[in-house]
Amino acid sequence: xxxxxxxxxxxxxxxxxxxxxxxxxxxxxxxxxxxxxxxxxxxxxxxxxxxxxxxxxxxxxxxxxxxxxxxxxxxxxxxxxxxxxxxxxxxxxxxxxxxxxxxxxxxxxxxxxxxxxxxxxxxxxxxxxxxxxxxxxxxxxxxxxxxxxxxxxxxxxxxxxxxxxxxxxxxxxxxxxxxxxxxxxxxxxxxxxxxxxxxxxxxxxxxxxxxxxxxxxxxxxxxxxxxxxxxxxxxxxxxxxxxxxxxxxxxxxxxxxxxxxxxxxxxxxxxxxxxxxxxxxxxxxxxxxxxxxxxxxxxxxxxxxxxxxxxxxxxxxxxxxxxxxxxxxxxxxxxxxxxxxxxxxxxxxxxxxxxxxxxxxxxxxxxxxxxxxxxxxxxxxxxxxxxxxxxxxxxxxxxxxxxxxxxxxxxxxxxxxxxxxxxxxxxxxxxxxxxxxxxxxxxxxxxxxxxxxxxxxxxxxxxxxxxxxxxxxxxxxxxxxxxxxxxxxxxx
Numbered sequence: 001x002x003x004x005x006x007x008x009x010x011x012x013x014x015x016x017x018x019x020x021x022x023x024x025x026x027x028x029x030x031x032x033x034x035x036x037x038x039x040x041x042x043x044x045x046x047x048x049x050x051x052x053x054x055x056x057x058x059x060x061x062x063x064x065x066x067x068x069x070x071x072x073x074x075x076x077x078x079x080x081x082x083x084x085x086x087x088x089x090x091x092x093x094x095x096x097x098x099x100x101x102x103x104x105x106x107x108x109x110x111x112x113x114x115x116x117x118x119x120x121x122x123x124x125x126x127x128x129x130x131x132x133x134x135x136x137x138x139x140x141x142x143x144x145x146x147x148x149x150x151x152x153x154x155x156x157x158x159x160x161x162x163x164x165x166x167x168x169x170x171x172x173x174x175x176x177x178x179x180x181x182x183x184x185x186x187x188x189x190x191x192x193x194x195x196x197x198x199x200x201x202x203x204x205x206x207x208x209x210x211x212x213x214x215x216x217x218x219x220x221x222x223x224x225x226x227x228x229x230x231x232x233x234x235x236x237x238x239x240x241x242x243x244x245x246x247x248x249x250x251x252x253x254x255x256x257x258x259x260x261x262x263x264x265x266x267x268x269x270x271x272x273x274x275x276x277x278x279x280x281x282x283x284x285x286x287x288x289x290x291x292x293x294x295x296x297x298x299x300x301x302x303x304x305x306x307x308x309x310x311x312x313x314x315x316x317x318x319x320x321x322x323x324x325x326x327x328x329x330x331x332x333x334x335x336x337x338x339x340x341x342x343x344x345x346x347x348x349x350x351x352x353x354x355x356x357x358x359x360x361x362x363x364x365x366x367x368x369x370x371x372x373x374x375x376x377x378x379x380x381x382x383x384x385x386x387x388x389x390x391x392x393x394x395x396x397x398x399x400x401x402x403x404x405x406x407x408x409x410x411x412x413x414x415x416x417x418x419x420x421x422x423x424x425x426x427x428x429x430x431x432x433x434x435x436x437x438x439x440x441x442x443x444x445x446x447x448x449x450x451x452x453x454x455x456x457x458x459x460x461x462x463x464x465x466x467x468x469x470x471x472x473x474x475x476x477x478x479x480x481x482x483x484x485x486x487x488x489x490x491x492x
Contacts, residue, residue, distance in 0.1 A: 043327075043353050043382065043412050044181070044422055045151045047430060047449060048072070049128055051088060051487035055434030055447035056391025057405025059345040062261040062333030063391075064251060067130040067489070070146040070189040073249035073263035073333075074202030077142040077191035081491075082441075083133045088487040090126040094119070096423045096479035100159060102461070109219055109230060110163045113475075120156035120175060132189075143190045146204075151326075153181040155421055159473075160217045162281070165227035169284035170313055176234065178215040179421040183208060198253045206245040208326075210270050213238050216421070218469065228288065232281045233368075239274015239320065245328075257337040264330030267355055272322050280314040280368045282307075304369070318365025318373040325355040333389075345391040353412035356380040358465075379465040382412040391432075399439060403447065405432035416462035417471045425477050426454040434485070441492055447485040453478070 050068025053060035060068070064076020067086045096119055102111040132144030157177040162168050186209075191202030214237040219230040249263030283289070289309040296302045307314055331349025338344060357380060363373035389407035396402060411424040434447030458474040465471075 043151075043351070043356075043385075043424055044153055045351070046090075046126075046149070047407075047451070047483070049088075049146075049148045049150065051434060051445040051447045051485040052393075052403060052436065054449060054485055055403035055405055055432050055445070056345055056393060057389040057407045057430065057432055058387070059333055059347040059389035059391035059405065059407070061249070061263050061331050061347050061349070062251075062259060063335040063343070063345050064249070064261055064263075067132055067144075067146060069191075069202070069249075070130060070132075070144075070187050070204055071148060071150065071247075073251060073261045074189045074191050074204045074247060075200040075249040075251040075261065075263070077132060077144075077189060077202055078140070078193040078197070078200040078251075080132055080134055080142055083131075083135075084489055084491045085131045086129060086487060086489045088128040088485065090128070091484040091486075092124040092126065093482045094124075094423075094479065095481065096155070096420070096477070098157070098159075098420045098423075098473075098475055098477050100473065100475040101459075102474055104219070104230070104461075108163065110160050110166070110232075112159055112161065117157065117159060120158075122154065122156075124154050126152075130187075140193050141190065142192075144188070146185075146187045146189065148185055148187065149183060150185050151181075151183045153179045153422065155179045155423070157420055159420070162232055163227075166230070166232065166281075167228070167283050167285045167288075168232060168281040169309075169311065170281060172232070172281065173234070176215065176217045177421055178213060178236075180213040181210065182212075183210045200251040201249070202251075203246060203248045206243075206247065206265070206268060208243045208245065208268055208270065209240065210243070210272065211240040212272070212274075214421075221468070224288070224292075228283060228285070234279045234281070236277045236279075237274060237320065238277075239272050241270050241272035243268040243270035243326065245326075258334070260332070260334050262330070262332045265328055267328040267352070268326040270324045270326060272320075272324055274320055275317050276320040276363065276373075277317045278315065278368050282310050282313050285309070307369075314368035316366055316368040316373070318363045318367070321362045321364075322359055324359055327352045327355045331387075341395045343393045345389075345393075347387075347389040349387050349389075350384060351387070351412070352384050353382040354384045356382040356412075376467070377465065379471060380417055381414055381464060382417075383414065385410045385412045399437055401436045401438075403432070403434040403436070405434075406430060415456075415458045415472060416464050418456070418458060419473055420477065423453075423477060423479055425456040425479060428453050441490055443487075443489040443491070445485075445487045445489075449481075449483040449485070451481040451483070453480060 048058045049071040061073040064073040065079040069076035100111045128148040130146030156175045186207040189204035193200045218233045222231045245268035247265035251261040253259040329351040333347035336344045387409040391405040407430045409428045436445035456477040461470045
C-alpha cells in the first residue's frame with residue numbers, strides 16, 4: 001500500500017515540477033507585467049507620467065502641453081514653446097493588508113490564516129526624465145526622447161509557515177512571496193503641427209526593457225499519506241527581456257479656449273528569458289523513510305525516496321522563456337480654458353487588459369526530480385477596463401499654479417486569479433493636489449496623490465484551467481497608497 005502511494009507521488013511530483021516552474025515565470029511576468037512599487041493603477045500600471053498630468057488626475061490627453069505628452073498624447077509636444085529638459089522623482093508609500101483564509105479541503109496547510117499580514121515596509125523611488133527640442137529651422141516640429149517607468153511592482157510578503165506535521169528538514173525563508181518588477185520605456189517621439197497650428201499629429205516609439213524577480217511557495221500532492229500529502233516547493237524566477245511598440249495621437253484646437261485630443265498605444269510583446277530556480281524541501285521523518293524503502297521494488301525508487309529525505313533540499317534551475325503581451329489602450333480627452341487663469345480637463349480611456357488571457361511558459365532543463373521540465377500554460381482571464389479622469393489648474397499669479405485631479409479606475413483582475421503579489425484590489429479612487437512655481441527658465445512642481453482602494457474579500461479557491469494548481473489567494477484585502485511627485489524642468 002505504501003509503495004502505491006509513493007509511486008503515484010513520484011509520478012505526480014515529476015509532472016508538477018514543470019507546471020510549477022512555468023507558473024513561476026508567468027506570474028513573475030505577471031507581476032512584472034509591468035515596476036518598482038506596489039501597483040496603483042489598473043493591473044500593474046502606474047498612475048501615469050508627469051507631475052502636472054498626475055496632479056490633474058491623468059486627464060491630460062486633451063491638454064498635453066508639457067514633456068509628459070510623449071506618454072499621454074505625443075501630438076501635444078507641438079505646444080512646447082521652448083526646448084526643455086525635465087527630471088522627475090516619484091516616491092511611493094504603499095500600505096496593503098491581507099488576512100489569508102486558505103485551506104485545502106478544510107485542512108490548514110500552513111498559510112497565516114486569520115492573521116493580519118503586511119508587506120515588508122519600504123518607500124520606493126522611481127525616476128523619469130526627458131528632453132525635447134524646438135528648433136527655428138523646423139518650427140512646426142518637436143522631437144526628443146523621454147525615459148519613464150510606466151508600470152511595475154515591489155512586494156515582499158510573509159504568507160506561509162510550514163506546519164510542524166510537514167516535518168521539513170531545513171529552515172524556510174521568512175519572506176516567501178516576492179514580486180519585484182521594473183518596466184523601462186525609452187521613448188523617442190516626433191510631433192508636427194498643421195493648419196496654422198490648429199491640428200497636431202504625433203507618434204512615439206517604445207523601446208521597452210523589463211526586469212523581474214518573482215518568488216512564491218507552492219504545495220503539490222506527494223502521493224504519501226497524511227500528514228505528508230503535500231510537498232513544499234519554493235520557486236524563484238529571475239529574468240529580463242525586451243519589447244517594442246508605439247503610441248500615436250492627434251490634438252485639435254477648436255478655439256483658444258477649447259481643444260480635444262485622442263491618443264492610444266499599441267500592444268507590446270515582451271520576450272522574457274531567465275531562470276526558474278526551484279527548491280523542494282526534504283522531509284525529516286526517518287520512520288516514514290524506512291517504511292517507504294521497505295516497499296520499494298527497484299533501485300530507482302529507492303534513490304527517489306532517499307532524495308526526498310536527504311539532508312539537503314532537492315533543487316533545479318531550468319531556463320525559462322515566455323512571450324508576454326502588454327495591453328494597448330485608447331482614450332479621448334478635452335481641455336477647456338474658462339479664463340486666462342483657470343483650465344479644466346476631462347478624459348475617458350480604455351485599457352485592453354483582456355490581452356492577458358493566457359501565457360505559455362517554455363522550459364529547457366530538468367526539474368528537482370531529474371525529469372525534463374514541462375511547458376505550462378498560465379491563465380489570467382483579465383478584463384478590459386475604463387478609466388475616467390478629471391482635472392483643473394488655477395494660475396494664482398504668473399509664477400505660481402495650483403492643480404487638482406481625480407480619477408476612477410477599476411481592477412481588471414477577477415477573483416479567480418487574484419494574488420496579493422499584484423494587489424490591484426478593485427475600484428480605485430485617486431485624489432491629487434499639486435503646485436508649480438516658475439522662476440525664469442526653471443519650473444519646480446510637486447504633486448501629492450492619495451489612492452483609495454475598495455476592499456476585496458475572496459471566499460473560495462479557484463483552479464481556472466484545471467491543472468491542479470490554485471490560481472488565487474482567498475482572504476480579505478485592504479490597501480491605500482500615498483505618493484509624491486517632484487519635478488524640475490529647465491526651458492531654453
